[in-house]
Amino acid sequence: MKRITVSLSLLKEKLLEIENDNMDLVELRIVSGTVDNMVVNAPFLHFEGISKNGAYKDYESIDESSIVGMFA
Numbered sequence: 019m020k021r022i023t024v025s026l027s028l029l030k031e032k033l034l035e036i037e038n039d040n041m042d043l044v045e046l047r048i049v050s051g052t053v054d055n056m057v058v059n060a061p062f063l064h065f066e067g068i069s070k071n072g073a074y075k076d077y078e079s080i081d082e083s084s085i086v087g088m089f090a
Contacts, residue, residue, distance in 0.1 A: 020048045022063050024080045032065055036077055041067030049079070 036044050044067055051061040065077035 020050075022048050022061055022082050023084075024063055025083045028080045028083075029063075032077060032080060036065065036067045039067060039075065040069065041075065042070050043068040044077075045074075051082070 033044070044065055047064040047066075049062050049064055052059045061082045062079040063082075064079040067075045067077055069075070
């Protein structure tokens with residue numbers, strides 16, 4: 019199973035935005051990090067809201083958070 023660590027405050031903010039738009043479901047995708055021409059792109063969590071009538075709305079993503087130094 020894939021895992022990702024994200025900021026709780028950013029996660030709450032994103033979910034509140036989806037809730038305020040009256041979405042009924044949220045689709046979450048963990049997108050793996052990549053390295054392209056020696057540039058490292060962090061993994062991220064992507065959000066898509068789904069309404070009762072089946073309409074989808076893109077809520078973009080939250081990058082993975084590093085826990086190094088967060089508790090220092």
